[in-house]
Amino acid sequence: MMTRGKLLHMNAGNGECSYASCSTLQRKVIQEAKPVLEDVIKKMFNNIIGDFPRSCFNMADLGCSSGPNTLFTVSNIIKIVQVLCHEKSCKMPEFQAYLNDLPDNDFNTIFKSIPSFHRDLKEAEAEANCFISGVPGSFYERLFPSKSLHLVHSSYSLHWLSQAPEKIENNNNIYITRTSPPQVFEAYMKQFDKDFSRFLQVRSEEIVTGGHMVLTFLGRSIPDPYGSHSAHLDLLSKSFIDLIHEVQYFTSANFLLSSSNSLRV
Amino acid sequence: MMTRGKLLHMNAGNGECSYASCSTLQRKVIQEAKPVLEDVIKKMFNNIIGDFPRSCFNMADLGCSSGPNTLFTVSNIIKIVQVLCHEKSCKMPEFQAYLNDLPDNDFNTIFKSIPSFHRDLKEAEAEANCFISGVPGSFYERLFPSKSLHLVHSSYSLHWLSQAPEKIENNNNIYITRTSPPQVFEAYMKQFDKDFSRFLQVRSEEIVTGGHMVLTFLGRSIPDPYGSHSAHLDLLSKSFIDLIHEVQYFTSANFLLSSSNSLRV
The missing domain is CATH 1.20.5 (Single alpha-helices involved in coiled-coils or other helix-helix interfaces)
Structure with missing residues (x-):
């Protein structure tokens, strides 16, 4: 079985069928989670550890994809910090924003949109020294040096497993449905458990003491695994x-x- | 006049006319400069400042382009550090490698070659925790947070000016040639002076105390500006x-x- 990293990526470019043109749902999710992001940054701001966030605020967006949402979160974070700095009359920190996705993601299109991102920030009077990098790789592996990140953000990505569970018979289904045998549910549960544990393990090595994560991903509101979502x-x-x-x-x-x-x- | 950043980039991809397939001269230049790189890293290694290079060795390759040379320098640096660590029986640091070029550079092709880069290191028994990022932007502007880099490398890139000198009449020439009027030489000299001063200014803000730069770029061995190179x-x-x-x-x-x-x- 090929791993997801070698198999899947969002549609590249800006065309009609590109992910960039079909990601309004994902933008809505980012907007709905914004109050959580605000609370977390406020908490970090009020519990300053070491020289953070006075020098450089290092943040990573995992599963950033390629489209208008990619720099939307970075822009939101800068604006939240700007308001806090203004309230406390302190100097804005520098920002290092790492944009991560699988190596087949269309980073070229993201990079071409960076000048307009800086222009938009300037127009919103939220100009900041923000240095943007693209980081290709699976977020189920180490991506950053030890103790280097203050904030990890991931929206609508962590429900993608590292691979489909191995050796399962699923009656031609691509996921858990009403015709899936019971062991399929168990196999997916185990795969998620393994992947998410690995995710937490590697992030714990990369995040500074006092750093935070804001993770948004699909879940079920009812216990029935064969519920309406399928x-x-x-x-x-x-x-x-x-x-x-x-x-x-x-x-x-x-x-x-x-x-x-x-x-x- | 458009700036170089909006105008030029190397040919993308891996095809016959791509930069990746036509960059043996640039590889030779990297190889010839390798002893200088070795000397510099040895010097850094013997004059440890703070916890460098014990924690994470942050390096940037400016004007990295897209092709087999892009990760060649990173690979060389890791191998040099490995030999030094082996000699002194000390632990290999982690590496953060920032690959920089203009936003129109083909970063997608670089990123797809990263798995084979890690495989090659493993085969050469120089396996290291090396985290690779792409950083789009002009090296005549700030690209990295303050005091964040230990080593800056740039090969065969710094002779590219930020733009052609403004308001010059150059008899249909694209650079300094025998039919250029004398003020053209002055104008190019001034542009280089302005660009290189700016380059040094921004790098001085980004490099840690005790950090180094290894810069290789075209020059003239004779004073005549209209010499054989033109x-x-x-x-x-x-x-x-x-x-x-x-x-x-x-x-x-x-x-x-x-x-x-x-x-x-």
């Missing part, structure tokens, strides 16, 4: 199976055609 | 002018054709 996955599974049958039919037909052509030759 | 620039100027004439001729011919078609309609 309805669209049922449909997606069926569409994939139809597609596979069509490809198989097309390949067979093409093979027959080629064979008959060869026979004629 | 011969290929003469030819390039002439080719550009031919190309412009051809485009002008094609555009005029096309305009005439369109006009006569319109008349017929």
Whole structure:
């Protein structure tokens, strides 16, 4: 089984089918979680440890993808810190923003949008020395030096597992649905448990004492693992199976055609 | 006049005409400068300041481009440090490698080559915790937080000015050649002086006390500014002018054709 890192990434560029053009849901999620982010930064600000956040505020956005949301969170964080600095009449720190996603993510498109990000901050009178880096790699591995981050943010990404559970028979489903056998639920649960434990382990090595994480990801509001959330996955599974049958039919037909052509030759 | 940042970048990808496939000269330059790099790192290693290099060795490669040379320097530095650590029986530090180039550089191709970079290090028994980031932007501006870098490296990049000198008449030449008027030489000299001073100013804010820079860039071995180096620039100027004439001729011919078609309609 290939790991997710070698298999998946959001659609690149700015075209009609790109992730950049189809990520309003994810933006809404970031907006809804903003009060939590504000509370966390306020708490960090009031419990200053060492010289933080007076020198450089190091933050990482894990699973940043490529589109208008990528720099939206960074911009939000800078504006929150600006308000706090203004209230306490203290100097704005510098910001180091690490944008992380898998190596196949379209970092080129993010990087081209950085000048407009700085322009927008200037227009919002929130100009800051903000240094932006792209960090390719899986967030289930180490990505940053030890004790180097003050704030880790991840929105709508951590429900992506490092890989599908191995050796399961799932009746042609792509996730847990009503027709999945009970051991499938267990297998996904174990995979999430393993991945999330690994995530916490590696982040604990990278975050400074007193640092924080704000993680937003999909969950269920009811205990039933086959609840309403899986309805669209049922449909997606069926569409994939139809597609596979069509490809198989097309390949067979093409093979027959080629064979008959060869026979004629 | 547009600045270089909005105008130029090396050819992307791995194709026949890509920079990645046409950068053996630049690799040779890196190899020739390697003894200087070794001396500098040895000096840093013997004059440990604070906890450097015991914790994390922060290095930046400015004008890294995209191709096999991009991670070659990082790999060289890790191997040099490994030998020194082995000699002194001390623990390898972690490495944070910042790869910088203009925002239009092909960072996507660099990032896809990172897994093979780690594999190569492992094969050379120089495995290290090396965290790689891409940093888009002009090296004539601030790119990193204050006092954050131990080593700055730049090879075959600093002869690129931030822009061509403004308001000069250069007889259709693209650089200093034998047919350039004397004030052109002065204008380029002033532009380099301004750019290089700015480069040193911003780096001095970013480098830690005791940090070092290894800069390799084109120079002249003779005082004559119209020396042999400009011969290929003469030819390039002439080719550009031919190309412009051809485009002008094609555009005029096309305009005439369109006009006569319109008349017929």
